Amino acid sequence: MTTDDELVARAREACDRAYAPYSGYDVGAALRTRDGTVFRGCNVEMVTFTNTIHAESGALGAAVAAGHREFDAVAVSSAERDGVTPCGLCRQTLAELCDDDLRVLCDVGDGIEEWTLGELLPGAMSGDEVPTDEDSE
């Protein structure tokens, strides 16, 4: 199993590949599955801005495409090593498939600031709150 420091190192590698010509703010994420596989994502900015892919979303998409749906930790790193946390959109995105106890490891350069997803997004909206077709049958 990767250590926390190794997971942050993987996020840094992804950060090095970020495509952020508009903001200049490079971000990488490394998402670890419960079986220890690591998937990475980086931000990919679009000239139209709103369809920009965030690092955490990219990592989650790569993991799901490879057949994984259970996660225990995500590391996030910006080139500034400023301890960036997942933005609000990414918090809700992670909450789709990750539990409140997902460990969120934020890179502050000479260390890690650790959160849980539940701390970053208390009371996240869940699919349980959305009526489905089955509810109306």
Ligand code: THU
């Ligand atoms: N960004 C991420 O990739 N993840 C976050 O959760 C924070 C923001 C990216 C999006 C955009 O390309 C740049 O950082 C500035 O907001």
Ligand code: ZN
């Ligand atoms: Zn985001």
